[in-house]
C-alpha cells in the first residue's frame with residue numbers, strides 16, 4: 001500500500017486552522033480577555049426570515065408520508081427544480097441565460113473548487129494568483145499538479161493580468177478577491193477570457209463574493225463576458241451571500257458549450273457528481289431557493305448592507321491611521337499593509353497580544369502576502385467597532 005505522497009508537500013496545517021490554534025492558545029493563557037475575531041470570513045447575521053420560513057415548511061413536509069423526500073431528483077444531480085429555477089432567475093437578472101442542466105447544486109464553493117479537479121489530467125499546468133485562497137493551491141498540490149503563480153501586488157492593484165509568456169491550462173480567478181478584496185473590471189475579465197480561449201485553457205471562476213459588488217461597472221459573473229461559456233466554470237455559494245456558512249449550499253455552473261478534446265465537461269461533471277455526491281438536503285435546498293425570491297433578495301440585502309457598513313468603518317479607521325489598503329468597497333475583505341514594517345505574523349501577534357484582535361496574516365495566502373494582513377467585515381457591528389477602537393488606540397498611539 002502506498003499513500004498519496006503529494007500530501008507530504010502540503011504545509012503542516014490549513015491557514016485558518018493555524019490562526020484558530022494560535023488564538024485558542026492565547027485565550028487559554030489569558031482567560032479574562034475578550035478576544036475579537038476578524039479573521040476567518042465567517043458570517044454573524046442570522047439567516048433571513050424568508051429562508052427560515054422555507055426551511056420550516058420543508059421540515060413539515062419531511063414529517064408527512066405524502067410529502068416526505070428521500071434522495072433528490074437525479075435528473076439534475078439531486079438539485080431540486082425550485083432551487084435551480086431560482087439560480088437561473090438570478091443569472092437572468094445579470095443578463096445570463098442558463099439551462100437547468102448547467103446548474104449543479106453543491107454543498108458550497110470550497111468543495112466544488114477542489115472536486116472539479118477530478119475532470120482534469122494531472123499533466124495540466126495551473127495558474128493561481130499570489131496571494132491566493134489556499135484551497136486552489138492545496139487541492140492541486142494534493143493531486144501533484146504543476147502550479148505557476150501570477151504576481152498580485154500594489155503595482156497592479158492586486159489584480160494580475162494574463163502574461164502571454166506563461167503557459168497555463170487551468171486558471172483560477174476570484175473576483176471580488178479573497179483575500180485582497182480587489183475586483184476585476186469587465187475589461188480586465190475580457191482579457192482573461194481572451195487569453196484562456198487562445199490557450200484552450202479553462203478558467204475556474206470563484207464568484208463567492210459577487211453579492212458584495214456595489215459598483216455597477218463590475219461584472220457579477222464571468223458569463224457576462226462574451227465567449228466565457230466556452231472557457232469558464234463558475235463557483236458560487238450561499239455562504240457569504242445569505243449566511244449559509246453553517247448550512248452549506250452553493251452552485252456550480254458548467255456550461256454545455258464547454259468542450260475539450262471533443263468531450264463535454266458538463267457531461268463529465270454530471271457523471272462525477274452522480275457517482276461521488278448524493279446532493280444537498282431537501283431542507284437546505286428549500287431554504288436556499290428562498291434566497292433569490294423578491295423578499296429574499298431584499299432581506300439578504302439588509303444583511304449585506306450591515307457587513308458593508310462594517311467594511312466602511314474598517315476602511316475609515318485605516319484612512320485615519322494612514323494605512324494603505326485595498327478591498328472593502330465591493331468586498332467584505334480589507335487587505336492592509338502591516339504598519340511599522342512588520343511581517344504578517346509579527347503584526348498578527350502584535351494585534352492579538354496588544355489589542356486582543358485576531359486577523360489573518362497575509363503571508364498565509366502566499367509569498368506576495370508577506371507584509372500584509374486581512375480583516376473581515378463579517379463580525380458583528382458592536383465587536384467590529386470595539387476592535388477598531390482598540391486598533392486605533394494601539395497603532396495611533398504608537399505612531
Ligand code: MLT
Pocket residue numbers: 039040041042110133178
Ligand atoms: C475565508 O476566510 O477566507 C473564508 O471564510 C474561507 C472559506 O470560505 O472557505
